[in-house]
Amino acid sequence: xxxxxxxxxxxxxxxxxxxxxxxxxxxxxxxxxxxxxxxxxxxxxxxxxxxxxxxxxxxxxxxxxxxxxxxxxxxxxxxxxxxxxxxxxxxxxxxxxxxxxxxxxxxxxxxxxxxxxxxxxxxxxxxxxxxxxxxxxxxxxxxxxxxxxxxxxxxxxxxxxxxxxxxxxxxxxxxxxxxxxxxxxxxxxxxxxxxxxxxxxxxxxxxxxxxxxxxxxxxxxxxxxxxxxxxxxxxxxxxxxxxxxxxxxxxxxxxxxxxxxxxxxxxxxxxxxxxxxxxxxxxxxxxxxxxxxxxxxxxxxxxxxxxxxxxxxxxxxxxxxxxxxxxxxxxxxxxxxxxxxxxxxxxxxxxxxx
Amino acid sequence: xxxxxxxxxxxxxxxxxxxxxxxxxxxxxxxxxxxxxxxxxxxxxxxxxxxxxxxxxxxxxxxxxxxxxxxxxxxxxxxxxxxxxxxxxxxxxxxxxxxxxxxxxxxxxxxxxxxxxxxxxxxxxxxxxxxxxxxxxxxxxxxxxxxxxxxxxxxxxxxxxxxxxxxxxxxxxxxxxxxxxxxxxxxxxxxxxxxxxxxxxxxxxxxxxxxxxxxxxxxxxxxxxxxxxxxxxxxxxxxxxxxxxxxxxxxxxxxxxxxxxxxxxxxxxxxxxxxxxxxxxxxxxxxxxxxxxxxxxxxxxxxxxxxxxxxxxxxxxxxxxxxxxxxxxxxxxxxxxxxxxxxxxxxxxxxxxxxxxxxxxxxxxxxxxxxxxxxxxxxxxxxxxxxxxxxxxxxxxxxxxxxxxxxxxxxxxxxxxxxxxxxxxxxxxxxxxxxxxxxxxxxxxxxxxxxxxxxxxxxxxxxxxxxxxxx
Numbered sequence: 001x002x003x004x005x006x007x008x009x010x011x012x013x014x015x016x017x018x019x020x021x022x023x024x025x026x027x028x029x030x031x032x033x034x035x036x037x038x039x040x041x042x043x044x045x046x047x048x049x050x051x052x053x054x055x056x057x058x059x060x061x062x063x064x065x066x067x068x069x070x071x072x073x074x075x076x077x078x079x080x081x082x083x084x085x086x087x088x089x090x091x092x093x094x095x096x097x098x099x100x101x102x103x104x105x106x107x108x109x110x111x112x113x114x115x116x117x118x119x120x121x122x123x124x125x126x127x128x129x130x131x132x133x134x135x136x137x138x139x140x141x142x143x144x145x146x147x148x149x150x151x152x153x154x155x156x157x158x159x160x161x162x163x164x165x166x167x168x169x170x171x172x173x174x175x176x177x178x179x180x181x182x183x184x185x186x187x188x189x190x191x192x193x194x195x196x197x198x199x200x201x202x203x204x205x206x207x208x209x210x211x212x213x214x215x216x217x218x219x220x221x222x223x224x225x226x227x228x229x230x231x232x233x234x235x236x237x238x239x240x241x242x243x244x245x246x247x248x249x250x251x252x253x254x255x256x257x258x259x260x261x262x263x264x265x266x267x268x269x270x271x272x273x274x275x276x277x278x279x280x281x282x283x284x285x286x287x288x289x290x291x292x293x294x295x296x297x298x299x300x301x302x303x304x305x306x307x308x309x310x311x312x313x314x315x316x317x318x319x320x321x322x323x324x325x326x327x328x329x330x331x332x333x334x335x336x337x338x339x340x341x342x343x344x345x346x347x348x349x350x351x352x353x354x
Numbered sequence: 355x356x357x358x359x360x361x362x363x364x365x366x367x368x369x370x371x372x373x374x375x376x377x378x379x380x381x382x383x384x385x386x387x388x389x390x391x392x393x394x395x396x397x398x399x400x401x402x403x404x405x406x407x408x409x410x411x412x413x414x415x416x417x418x419x420x421x422x423x424x425x426x427x428x429x430x431x432x433x434x435x436x437x438x439x440x441x442x443x444x445x446x447x448x449x450x451x452x453x454x455x456x457x458x459x460x461x462x463x464x465x466x467x468x469x470x471x472x473x474x475x476x477x478x479x480x481x482x483x484x485x486x487x488x489x490x491x492x493x494x495x496x497x498x499x500x501x502x503x504x505x506x507x508x509x510x511x512x513x514x515x516x517x518x519x520x521x522x523x524x525x526x527x528x529x530x531x532x533x534x535x536x537x538x539x540x541x542x543x544x545x546x547x548x549x550x551x552x553x554x555x556x557x558x559x560x561x562x563x564x565x566x567x568x569x570x571x572x573x574x575x576x577x578x579x580x581x582x583x584x585x586x587x588x589x590x591x592x593x594x595x596x597x598x599x600x601x602x603x604x605x606x607x608x609x610x611x612x613x614x615x616x617x618x619x620x621x622x623x624x625x626x627x628x629x630x631x632x633x634x635x636x637x638x639x640x641x642x643x644x645x646x647x648x649x650x651x652x653x654x655x656x657x658x659x660x661x662x663x664x665x666x667x668x669x670x671x672x673x674x675x676x677x678x679x680x681x682x683x684x685x686x687x688x689x690x691x692x693x694x695x696x697x698x699x700x701x702x703x704x705x706x707x708x709x710x711x712x713x714x715x716x717x718x719x720x721x722x723x724x725x726x727x728x729x730x731x732x733x734x735x736x737x738x739x740x741x742x743x744x745x746x747x748x749x750x751x752x753x754x755x756x757x758x759x760x761x762x763x764x765x766x767x768x769x770x771x772x773x774x775x776x777x778x779x780x781x782x783x784x785x786x787x788x789x790x791x792x793x794x795x796x797x798x799x800x801x802x803x804x805x806x807x808x809x810x811x812x813x814x815x816x817x818x819x820x821x822x823x824x825x
Contacts, residue, residue, distance in 0.1 A: 034514055034711070036781050043510075057779060058717070067717065067748035141564055239570040241594065243721035245779050259746035263428055270747050273717070280737055329725045329777035330590065331562040331569030 003179065005192040009168040010050060016185045017045035020094055028063050029096040030056050039063065039095070048096065055140060058323065059102045059251035060095050064125050065109055068272040071121070071258075075266040088124040094181065096132045101145045101321040103133045103157030105251020108317050112254045130181045133158040135203055139210040142322030144335050147215045150320050152207035153200050163200055170196045213335045216306065216316065220342045224307040227345030228299075236337050236344075237298035239330045244275030246301065246324035246334070252317050255281070276300045298332070306338055371501035377432055379497055380425035381408045381490075382417050384437035386444040387479045391436075394483030395490075402487040403494040406434065413437065415448025419459040419762050420735070420743040420755065422473070427506070427751045432472040432497030436489065439477040440817065449477075450815035453824070454799065458765045458812065460823060461794045462758065465697070465787070467706025471496040472503065476825035489825050506750040508714035509707045518696050520689040524648045525657025528640040532669045536638055537584040540609065543635055543665050543672040545576040547607050553633050554603035557592045558582045566643070570595060574603075582609070586643045591771040593617035593727035596627050607633040611642070612660045613651055615804055616769020617727035622806040624767075626730055629806065636663030636675070644776050650785065651772045653689035662804055688770070694790050709754075715780035716753035718746075722760060722774035722784055728767055735759060757782065765791040766802070766811035 008016075021027050021044060029048035031040045039060040042048050075082045098106075113122035136143075136152035145151060155161060159178035163170040170192045173179045247253040257274035261267060274281060277298060282291045291297045305318035318334065325333045383389045389410050395402065411417055414437030425433045435456060443449045456475055464470050474496070476489045528536070544556040559568040560581040568587035572595070573579055591614045599606045610618065618634065621627045636659030641652035659666045661677035697705055720736070723729040736744040736756055744759060745752035760774075761784075768788045775785035795801070798820060799811035 033715075034781060038715070057781075068746075068752075238572055239595065241721070241724035241777075243724035243777065244719040245717075245721045245777070248717045248719045249779055257746070261745055261747050272746055272748050275719075278720075326564065327779045329721055329773070331564070331567055333563040336563050 003173050004186070005170055005172045005197060006186050006189040007165065007168060007170050007192040007196050008189050012189060013050055013162070013169055013171075014045040016182075017048060017050070017096065019185065020181070021045060024091055026089075026091050026093045027096055028060060028093065050097065055099065055321070055323065057327075058249040059105055059321065060098055061102075061105060061109060061251055063093060063095060064106060064129060065113070065122060065254060065256075065273075068259075068270050069121065070268040070270050073266065073268040076264075086121065088121065089128045091128070093125070093129045094132060095129060097162075098131055098133045098158075099136060099321065100133050100152060100154040100156075100158065100161075101143075101150055101319040102251045103131050104145075104150055104154060104315075104319040105157075105321065106131065107157040108252035108315065108319065109254055130159045130177045131157055132160040132162065132178075132181070134162045135164065135200070136207055137164045137203060139207045140322065140326070142326040143211055143320065144213040144322055144325075145320035146208045146211050147213045147335060148316045148318050148320040151204055153204050163196075163203065165196055165199055170199065214339060216318075216335065216338055220338065221307045221309055221316075223342050223345050224303055224338070227341065228303070230341065230345045230348065232341055232344035232348070233299045234293075234295045236340055237295040237332065240277070240294045240298045240332055241330045242277060242279065242294045242297070243329065244273075244277050245327050245329065246332075247275035247277060248273055249323040249327055251319055251321055251323075252305075257281075276304065302334060302338060302341070305334065371498070375502065377405050377494065377497040377502075378430050379406045379432040379434060379493060380430040381406045381434040381436060382411055382414075382421060382425075383408050383435075383478075384414050384444075384449070385410050385412055387438035387442060388436035388476070388486065390480035391478040391482045391486040392490075394480065395486040396483075398483045400483055400487040402490040405494045405497075406490045413443065413445050413448040414452040414456075415443070415445060417452060418743070418759075419455065420759055422459070423755050423758055424743060426468070426472075426503060427745070427755060429503075431501075431503045432474070432493060434474045434476065434489070434493045436476040436478050436486075439479055440821075442479060447815065450817070450819070451813070453819055453821055454812055454815055455762075457798065457820070457823070458791060458794055459762055462761060462765075462787070462791060464702070465694075465705065465790050466709045466754075466758070467504075467702045467704070469500045469702040470823075471500040474825060475823060492825065504703065504706050504710075506710065506754060508711040508750070514708055514711060515696075515700060515704060517693040520650050520653055520693065522653025522689040524652045525639055525641045525655055528638070528657075528669070533585055533640065535669045536667060537582070539667045539669075539672050540584055540635065540637055541579045541582050543667055544573065544579040544582055544607065544609075546672075547633060547635075547665075548574070548576045548579065553605040553607040555599055555605075556582070556607040556609070556635075557595050557599050558609040558635075559584070559588045559590070559592075562587070572599060584637060586640050586648075588639075589642045589644055589649070589776060591617055591725075591727055591773045593621060593771075594725060594773065596621060596632065596727070597730060600627060600631055605631050605633065607635055609635045609637060610660075610663060611637065611639045612655065612658065613769075613771050614727075615660055615662065617771055619804045619806050620728045620767055620769055620810075621730070623802070623808070623810070624728075624730075633665065634663040635665045635667060636660050638668040649772065649776070650690050651688070651770065654687045660804075688789055690786060690789055691793070694786055694793070697786070710750055712780075712782045713750050713753040713757055716748070716757065716782060717780060718748045718753065718756065719779065721777040721779065722757075722782075725773040725777035726764070727771070727773070728764060728769065729760070735763070757784070757787070761787045761791060764788060766795045766799070766813075768792055 029042050030037050037056045070086045073084045113119040159175045161172045173182045255274045256271045259270050283289045437449045474493045478486045547553045556573045560571040562569040566587045622629050639657040641648045661675045664676045666675045744755045772785045795811045802808040802810045
């Protein structure tokens with residue numbers, strides 16, 4: 001990667017972001033709202049948390065895959081129906097201050113929405129989006145990106161990456177989109193030194209050391225799939241409450257449901273987030289539910305993250321952000337459960353203790 | 355963002371009434387009295403404003419708050435609910451039960467920032483054509499004065515009002531040695547119950563993977579009781595697991611804090627579990643911490659285990675208790691009442707914006723419902739779609755309808771354990787909503803406390819219930 005890296009102070013960084021806002025880009029950045037940090041479109045660079053400020057409560061996936069979006073809208077006019085397509089974004093969207101795990105999560109979403117039949121709404125939004133990641137200076141207690149093949153300085157899904165230095169930031173443009181975003185700004189920036197670039201490795205070592213969770217092995221995919229019927233699932237997910245916090249805060253969960261909202265004059269066909277942890281997700285019209293218990297549903301989520309892959313070289317669908325671990329009201333820890341399930345399957349056999 | 359119904363709901367706030375604007379008012383009327391009353395007004399050739407559109411119901415008792423919410427969501431600027439006078443109900447007591455429900459719903463709407471000039475209730479009999487015309491005029495005048503309904507969306511670049519900080523001392527501090535002693539006593543109490551066969555399962559806490567975290571665990575053998583832990587990480591209300599734990603066990607012991615007991619009582623009261631299949635192990639509580647700070651609910655709690663538990667575990671040991679439930683009048687003070695009082699001093703417009711911002715964050719993950727021991731319905735109203743009363747779309751309308759109806763379904767039943775607010779990943783102040791309604795119910799109808807034989811307020815009525823607001 002022979003692209004340039006620069007070193008800038010916080011003031012210059014804010015000037016750059018302000019320039020993007022002024023230039024008409026829709027800049028989405030972490031902001032503080034009622035005591036929690038969330039991604040929101042910002043009107044001025046001063047609103048954004050530019051410092052490595054801790055994780056946002058949920059991932060920025062809603063800016064590519066909204067919680068709810070209309071696929072078409074209609075209005076009844078006399079005997080005729082007027083059908084309208086939803087608006088597609090026209091301005092560039094900049095996701096700013098995204099953690100590296102979240103950026104990897106967006107690539108996992110691409111795999112769903114852009115492979116095979118492309119989802120036109122997602123594709124348009126993705127095309128218009130440039131991702132500026134911010135490397136992590138420290139790991140939170142729930143973080144485990146390194147355990148699933150990620151890294152606090154990973155570049156997957158990043159167009160531009162910010163790396164925190166002792167006295168400012170290093171900016172790296174990693175893709176054409178990224179170079180385009182940086183644009184003319186570097187006229188007043190200085191190039192990063194070898195020391196600054198060495199900081200990337202230093203951060204990786206420091207943060208990796210802070211992550212205590214043991215690595216999840218690639219070959220466990222098969223073990224988990226083979227041990228589908230193992231009884232340990234019932235016991236491991238015994239206290240799952242059946243909400244969907246894990247799926248909704250997850251950077252890579254992509255399930256949705258179709259719903260219709262209408263009155264006598266107009267209506268819309270919507271797709272809204274849905275989650276495999278809900279009983280209704282697989283509830284058949286006949287009344288039969290192939291995933292009847294919460295434990296079966298939780299197993300589905302874990303296996304979809306770590307097991308149901310098409311090829312050996314595919315990534316896990318979990319990027320290790322740890323939000324589901326930190327926010328689960330029942331304290332379920334996906335990395336702990338995977339390890340425990342694999343141990344149980346290996347000890348008891350695939351359908352052990354049934 | 356849904357625009358299925360936005361046509362009529364466009365305005366920047368309550369301040370300005372646009373020139374030439376006419377309010378849309380939806381009237382929900384009972385078939386037997388008010389509908390006939392309106393008919394009477396017509397046949398008597400009385401004039402009243404044409405802004406009121408009627409929807410006929412069999413009885414006010416059939417009118418769910420969801421239907422009123424739906425009217426607002428679909429663009430009504432005001433709603434009028436009208437039915438038979440007390441004592442005249444075609445179904446004897448439908449309007450009496452409805453009266454309590456409307457009273458509580460009205461105070462919730464007020465708390466959420468709906469200007470009460472938009473929401474009216476009236477008793478109009480079949481013979482009162484004149485009254486109908488008068489009520490319709492009054493309501494139209496009131497709604498005209500307040501203007502179009504504000505937007506169902508979070509205001510941009512707006513600072514939420516700062517709520518006053520909550521204060522309180524919380525439970526008596528317990529040293530590490532004290533907690534160790536309690537934990538040892540708890541383990542031996544649990545082991546004893548399992549060894550003697552008095553229960554088949556103990557629902558308690560074990561340590562989790564996050565620092566200081568405790569997570570629910572079900573223990574079925576005395577040997578396994580060593581996983582049981584006790585400390586300020588024991589946040590979950592284990593009553594949420596009572597029903598499932600009893601599915602495959604004849605008797606179950608629950609480890610409970612005093613704040614969990616209301617939910618246990620609620621489940622017994624509503625015939626979800628049987629008291630004699632439960633052993634309650636009340637444990638001396640150091641207060642629970644969520645995100646580092648002592649939980650707000652703990653600030654005015656002593657932490658002492660409640661005497662209605664079968665076993666009481668303290669630093670000193672384990673003793674049998676099982677006092678009569680009527681000793682257990684629930685605490686009425688709460689540190690957060692100052693925050694509720696502060697919100698109530700704000701103009702409705704500000705409150706509306708405060709709650710719209712909160713609801714804007716709602717992801718519809720239903721963790722509030724999942725964590726709530728008293729949200730036990732096997733099929734929730736939010737999942738019904740014929741008709742679909744709660745919009746599925748994850749936007750302010752649907753989110754508001756969901757949070758409002760959940761609060762209403764819990765009014766008079768909520769035990770204040772705050773599990774919904776703790777579970778909420780968006781930090782929506784569900785605790786304030788539930789507490790507000792609990793205060794309202796208690797001041798008007800009294801509290802059912804911890805006695806499972808007492809009826810809760812909203813399934814009951816008195817002929818003389820207050821109704822000052824009803825026209």
